[in-house]
Amino acid sequence: MAKTITLKIQRQDAADRPETRRWETFSVEWQPQMNIISTLMEIQKNPVTTAGKRVPPVVWESVCLEEVCGACTMVINGRVRQACTALVDQLAPHGETITLQPMTKFPLVRDLMVDRARMFADLKKVKAWVQVDGTYEIGPGPRQSQDNQDVAYPLSRCMTCGCCLEACPQVNDWSAFIGPSAINQVRLFNMHPSGAMHAAERLETIMGAGGIADCGKAQNCVEVCPKEIPLVDSIAEMGRATTKHMLFSWILK
Numbered sequence: 001m002a003k004t005i006t007l008k009i010q011r012q013d014a015a016d017r018p019e020t021r022r023w024e025t026f027s028v029e030w031q032p033q034m035n036i037i038s039t040l041m042e043i044q045k046n047p048v049t050t051a052g053k054r055v056p057p058v059v060w061e062s063v064c065l066e067e068v069c070g071a072c073t074m075v076i077n078g079r080v081r082q083a084c085t086a087l088v089d090q091l092a093p094h095g096e097t098i099t100l101q102p103m104t105k106f107p108l109v110r111d112l113m114v115d116r117a118r119m120f121a122d123l124k125k126v127k128a129w130v131q132v133d134g135t136y137e138i139g140p141g142p143r144q145s146q147d148n149q150d151v152a153y154p155l156s157r158c159m160t161c162g163c164c165l166e167a168c169p170q171v172n173d174w175s176a177f178i179g180p181s182a183i184n185q186v187r188l189f190n191m192h193p194s195g196a197m198h199a200a201e202r203l204e205t206i207m208g209a210g211g212i213a214d215c216g217k218a219q220n221c222v223e224v225c226p227k228e229i230p231l232v233d234s235i236a237e238m239g240r241a242t243t244k245h246m247l248f249s250w251i252l253k
């Protein structure tokens with residue numbers, strides 16, 4: 001008999017239809033090197049539950065299929081991670097049922113797909129870029145030292161996937177906390193020799209309501225970051241930088 005994989009998937013037809021939330025179970029034929037996206041693609045070909053009911057195909061999002069875009073992030077067996085690098089043989093070595101749920105800290109679009117727009121809006125808020133418009137005539141900017149690059153590179157690997165926000169207890173419906181990934185971006189761009197031009201503005205953004213002071217230091221974020229970004233170090237570093245900025249602004253008043 002062919003080996004099969006069982007997936008129990010949390011579904012919901014639309015964000016404004018919570019009454020449609022339900023679990024559906026599917027069985028797909030095992031193939032070597034399968035990941036969660038390939039099992040979802042198999043279900044899409046023939047969306048029939050194990051109870052024999054034909055249902056609408058499961059909706060999810062994916063783009064790069066190599067843990068670079070963050071689009072396929074979902075909660076797999078209770079842990080937030082990317083579906084494209086979640087290998088079936090590791091998740092269910094003895095044919096255990098695999099559960100799939102959407103992230104809970106973002107608005108649901110449908111089934112496993114959520115809207116991560118708030119993270120991109122937060123990148124805009126903290127000016128997560130080096131401003132180069134209008135600088136061409138001035139010539140090249142200051143060089144970034146090797147030491148600076150060594151610290152910056154790990155911070156730059158963020159793919160805005162949302163795992164850290166999903167795991168953070170301070171990110172919830174009652175709080176405006178910006179979350180660890182945007183704070184990490186403030187550190188990244190403030191340490192860049194040209195990006196530092198906007199350092200004060202970035203610090204002031206995370207000093208206000210919903211800023212760095214809301215971090216409860218539970219460290220869940222660093223545990224789930226698939227890119228192993230030192231988020232707790234970034235938060236501590238930016239905590240010191242905002243305190244310093246506040247003191248200097250107060251003295252200079």
Ligand code: SF4
Pocket residue numbers: 157158159160161162163164165180181184224225226227228229231
């Ligand atoms: S910091 Fe890590 S967990 Fe958070 S969004 Fe970036 S890559 Fe994802």
Ligand code: SF4
Pocket residue numbers: 167168169170171179180214215216217218219220221222231232235
């Ligand atoms: S340290 Fe804890 S409270 Fe702070 S951002 Fe990380 S998970 Fe959230």
Ligand code: FES
Pocket residue numbers: 061062063064065066067068069070071072073082083084085
């Ligand atoms: S599809 Fe891009 S990270 Fe999974």
